[in-house]
Amino acid sequence: xxxxxxxxxxxxxxxxxxxxxxxxxxxxxxxxxxxxxxxxxxxxxxxxxxxxxxxxxxxxxxxxxxxxxxxxxxxxxxxxxxxxxxxxxxxxxxxxxxxxxxxxxxxxxxxxxxxxxxxxxxxxxxxxxxxxxxxxxxxxxxxxxxxxxxxxxxxxxxxxxxxxxxxxxxxxxxxxxxxxxxxxxxxxxxxxxxxxxxxxxxxxxxxxxxxxxxxxxxxxxxxxxxxxxxxxxxxxxxxxxxxxxxxxxxxxxxxxxxxxxxxxxxxxxxxxxxxxxxxxxxxxxxxxxxxxxxxxxxxxxxxxxxxxxxxxxxxxxxxxxxxxxxxxxxxxxxxxxxxxxxxxxxxxxxxxxxxxxxxxxxxxxxxxxxxxxxxxxxxxxxxxxxxxxxxxxxxxxxxxxxxxxxxxxxxxxxxxxxxxxxxxxxxxxxxxxxxxxxxxxxxxxxxxxxxxxxxxxxxxxxxxxxxxxxxxxxxxxxxxx
Amino acid sequence: xxxxxxxxxxxxxxxxxxxxxxxxxxxxxxxxxxxxxxxxxxxxxxxxxxxxxxxxxxxxxxxxxxxxxxxxxxxxxxxxxxxxxxxxxxxxxxxxxxxxxxxxxxxxxxxxxxxxxxxxxxxxxxxxxxxxxxxxxxxxxxxxxxxxxxxxxxxxxxxxxxxxxxxxxxxxxxxxxxxxxxxxxxxxxxxxxxxxxxxxxxxxxxxxxxxxx
Numbered sequence: 089x090x091x092x093x094x095x096x097x098x099x100x101x102x103x104x105x106x107x108x109x110x111x112x113x114x115x116x117x118x119x120x121x122x123x124x125x126x127x128x129x130x131x132x133x134x135x136x137x138x139x140x141x142x143x144x145x146x147x148x149x150x151x152x153x154x155x156x157x158x159x160x161x162x163x164x165x166x167x168x169x170x171x172x173x174x175x176x177x178x179x180x181x182x183x184x185x186x187x188x189x190x191x192x193x194x195x196x197x198x199x200x201x202x203x204x205x206x207x208x209x210x211x212x213x214x215x216x217x218x219x220x221x222x223x224x225x226x227x228x229x230x231x232x233x234x235x236x237x238x239x240x241x242x243x244x245x246x247x248x249x250x251x252x253x254x255x256x257x258x259x260x261x262x263x264x265x266x267x268x269x270x271x272x273x274x275x276x277x278x279x280x281x282x283x284x285x286x287x288x289x290x291x292x293x294x295x296x297x298x299x300x301x302x303x304x305x306x307x308x309x310x311x312x313x314x315x316x317x318x319x320x321x322x323x324x325x326x327x328x329x330x331x332x333x334x335x336x337x338x339x340x341x342x343x344x345x346x347x348x349x350x351x352x353x354x355x356x357x358x359x360x361x362x363x364x365x366x367x368x369x370x371x372x373x374x375x376x377x378x379x380x381x382x383x384x385x386x387x388x389x390x391x392x393x394x395x396x397x398x399x400x401x402x403x404x405x406x407x408x409x410x411x412x413x414x415x416x417x418x419x420x421x422x423x424x425x426x427x428x429x430x431x432x433x434x435x436x437x438x439x440x441x442x443x444x445x446x447x448x449x450x451x452x453x454x455x456x457x458x459x460x461x462x463x464x465x466x467x468x469x470x471x472x473x474x475x476x477x478x479x480x481x482x483x484x485x486x487x488x489x490x491x492x493x494x495x496x497x498x499x500x501x502x503x504x505x506x507x508x509x510x511x512x513x514x515x516x517x518x519x520x521x522x523x524x525x526x527x528x529x530x531x532x533x534x535x536x537x538x539x540x541x542x543x544x545x546x547x548x549x550x551x552x553x554x555x556x557x558x559x560x561x562x563x564x565x566x567x568x569x
Numbered sequence: 570x571x572x573x574x575x576x577x578x579x580x581x582x583x584x585x586x587x588x589x590x591x592x593x594x595x596x597x598x599x600x601x602x603x604x605x606x607x608x609x610x611x612x613x614x615x616x617x618x619x620x621x622x623x624x625x626x627x628x629x630x631x632x633x634x635x636x637x638x639x640x641x642x643x644x645x646x647x648x649x650x651x652x653x654x655x656x657x658x659x660x661x662x663x664x665x666x667x668x669x670x671x672x673x674x675x676x677x678x679x680x681x682x683x684x685x686x687x688x689x690x691x692x693x694x695x696x697x698x699x700x701x702x703x704x705x706x707x708x709x710x711x712x713x714x715x716x717x718x719x720x721x722x723x724x725x726x727x728x729x730x731x732x733x734x735x736x737x738x739x740x741x742x743x744x745x746x747x748x749x750x751x752x753x754x755x756x757x758x759x760x761x762x763x764x765x766x767x768x769x770x771x772x773x774x775x776x777x778x779x780x781x782x
Contacts, residue, residue: 205739216757223761228768232777234761235714242721242754243708250701250728256735261685266738283682311780374782 091137091147091200094128094155097121098193105186114185115173118166121189122159125196129159134552136559141271144203150337153553153560154330155199157411160541161326161418162192164534165319168422171530172319175429183220188323191217198331204252204268207335211299212245214328221320222312233308233315240298240308248295248335251288255342258284270338274345285346292339293355299332302359302393303366306386310374313382314434318425321378325385325421326414333392333410337403340396341564353397357487360393364494371501375435378428380505381420384460387498388413394491395475398482403564405474407557408549412467415542416459419535423452426532427509430525436505441514446525448532450510452539457506459542461499466539467546571690574614578696581607581726582672585703588723589668590661594653594715598642601719604700604726605634611733623736630729638722641759642715648763651713651771659710671702685734693734700727712775714762718755 101121108114132147133156139146147155169188173181191214198210222237223230256268262279264272273280298305313321336356343352367387374380392413395406426449431439443450459466472495479488545553584604591597609631616623646653657664675698682694704724708717732739769776 212754216754219757219761223764229779231761231765231768232780235765235774235777236780238758238761239708239717239721242758243705243724245754246701246704246721246724246728250731253728253731253735256738260735260738261683264738266735268739281683287682310782314780370782379782 090128090132094125094196095193097124098189098196102186102189102193105189106182111177111180114181115170117185117189118169122163122166126159126163129156133556142269144206144269145200146202147200148202149556149559149563150334151199153407153556154334154410155196157414158195158327158330161322161414164418164538165322168319168531168534171528172317184224187217187220195327195331199334202269202271204255204270208249208252211331211335214331215241215245218324218328222316224317225315230315233311237308237312244295244298244305247291251291251295254284254288254291258288270342273342277345278347280346282348285343285348286351289343289348289352293336293359296332296335297359300329300389301386302389303363303386306363309386310379310382313385314376314378318421318428321381322418322421325417329385329389330410330414337396337564353399356393357397360390360397361487361490363390363393364491368494368497371498375437377505377509378424378434380502381424384498384502385417391472391475395478398478398484400561400565401478402475402482403561404557405471405478407560408474409468409471411545412471412542415538415545416456416466416468419452419538420456420460422535423449423456426527427453436508438515439509440512443510445514446527448527452535454506454510455539457502459539461502462495465543465546467542470546574611575692577607577611578692581696582699585672585699585723586665586668589664589703589706592655592661594646594655594713597655597716597719598639601722602635602639604723606631608726608729609634612736615733615736638755641755642718645759645762646715655711655713655716657710658712664706664710667706668703672699675699688734693730697727697730700730712773714765714774717774718758718762
């Protein structure tokens with residue numbers, strides 16, 4: 089029963105936010121929901137419920153392995169949101185708060201969806217619920233970003249629906265009775281019609297890959313992340329992308345069972361490495377530090393796909409990396425949001441010397457940068473090490489070399505930009521704007537908590553997470569009969 | 570039954586080409602709406618015996634795709650007071666040729682993929698692929714925001730056509746959810762179109778170039 093509250097509480101809170109009359113107190117609905125949701129999902133993590141095999145919805149091992157990370161990220165963002173929305177009191181936050189809560193509830197639904205159609209409905213509803221979040225700033229640039237998000241995202245949506253239909257048709261041809269739960273599809277195994285399975289995989293990977301932001305379907309990402317408020321960027325990069333990645337993992341398990349696992353693995357590996365290379369090249373070129381975070385997200389989606397393509401130990405490392413990605417990206421986006429507001433600009437040409445104007449956010453930003461580029465002792469170092477280990481022991485030597493190379497260049501790109509922003513003397517324009525942005529505890533503590541969690545996860549991964557990830561891997565790779 | 574259905578799919582393929590050849594925004598919207606109505610009727614022909622649920626899906630689809638969405642788009646068009654001519658990025662004749670080639674390729678494709686016996690005589694798969702290609706061409710080759718929405722609608726129609734293959738297998742709940750999502754999608758797009766118009770004083774997506782590397 090508890091698992092339904094994970095979906096119902098944020099959605100109910102979204103309705104409450106839409107009806108709430110007072111602009112000043114409305115944002116408090118965010119942390120209230122965040123606290124309850126996190127408590128529930130951590131409780132379910134420790135004592136997972138039994139999920140009936142044919143259920144459409146349930147807190148199954150894969151949901152258990154990922155959803156608590158999203159809850160923690162949302163909790164940090166919601167605490168940040170109260171302070172952030174206070175600084176933006178000039179505009180109504182009704183649609184923003186309601187949209188954020190609805191998106192969060194739908195993410196919880198998508199993570200727990202065990203049915204092909206339901207998963208699609210939930211994922212796409214998340215996309216539409218997050219539209220008002222992206223153009224919250226109301227600038228022409230924000231609308232341009234929203235339009236591109238809708239157009240590219242909409243096409244991805246259509247492709248993933250078509251892919252779902254193809255997989256359904258493969259099941260009908262295999263003598264299926266139209267039961268489109270992932271368990272039933274996997275149970276059909278090699279009976280699924282092979283041509284349709286391959287078509288379905290290509291379409292679903294393209295569709296959900298668009299949502300993840302894998303290259304070359306990543307084009308909406310820099311625009312949307314660059315224009316959206318920092319906390320929205322955090323939820324998109326650490327929450328929505330995990331939904332799409334979980335969808336890819338679930339679909340892949342079916343493709344594996346249908347005997348096309350080799351083809352699926354190769355495509356996933358190629359698209360993952362391609363994303364990493366593309367992200368590395370753009371990271372060396374971009375001058376906008378919020379777009380930089382978007383390319384870094386493309387890179388990490390590439391890492392996840394690469395890890396998942398290896399299978400077994402790779403999937404385990406990918407689940408570990410999801411947690412690290414959500415936590416570190418969250419802290420980076422939140423501290424970048426502070427710097428962006430204090431500086432009033434976003435490119436290295438206009439921003440400098442932020443260590444003087446916003447010392448705490450700048451320190452968090454630099455530390456977060458080291459975390460996200462996988463420096464020890466932060467979590468990403470350990471998960472990426474495991475990915476590398478899995479790749480080498482799986483006999484993918486060349487791919488591992490490309491993987492390592494495309495981890496190095498983002499490090500150059502990120503350090504170049506981050507130190508250009510933090511170091512030096514403040515620009516005159518920023519000096520006056522910086523005074524208007526007080527670094528209160530509300531905007532500094534949430535990213536700090538996320539960074540702390542990332543260190544903790546890296547140095548002392550709780551054993552309950554070890555079992556959760558192992559259970560999820562067991563769910564995705566059923567024993568060979 | 571199947572000849573009636575094939576006739577409707579043939580009409581929808583013709584409408585694809587009409588959409589590619591339209592040089593005015595109102596006629597493009599009309600074509601997309603007509604295709605939506607044609608698609609809405611199809612589930613009625615696919616059923617062997619009358620069922621209320623299928624009839625309800627059919628009527629809702631026809632009303633949403635044929636009336637609600639086009640009205641919304643026309644409203645946006647009037648409110649924005651935009652130039653009705655579609656200046657294409659790829660000319661009308663090349664677009665038509667591309668669309669025709671795509672349709673022929675789609676019909677050829679059906680010989681390659683395996684189909685269930687009851688779907689063998691039907692044009693559902695080629696009709697779907699042709700509409701999807703048309704949608705992509707319109708998305709890429711037209712510069713006005715509303716014409717891109719029309720392209721997206723035709724793309725969606727293609728996906729819907731493919732979904733008819735599963736009409737007996739998919740629970741109605743799923744279909745209803747899908748339809749709801751698509752409706753919300755177009756509403757959201759409509760709102761954004763309105764906002765873009767206000768922010769840029771234009772609906773020409775070629776002006777959306779502030780964001781780049």
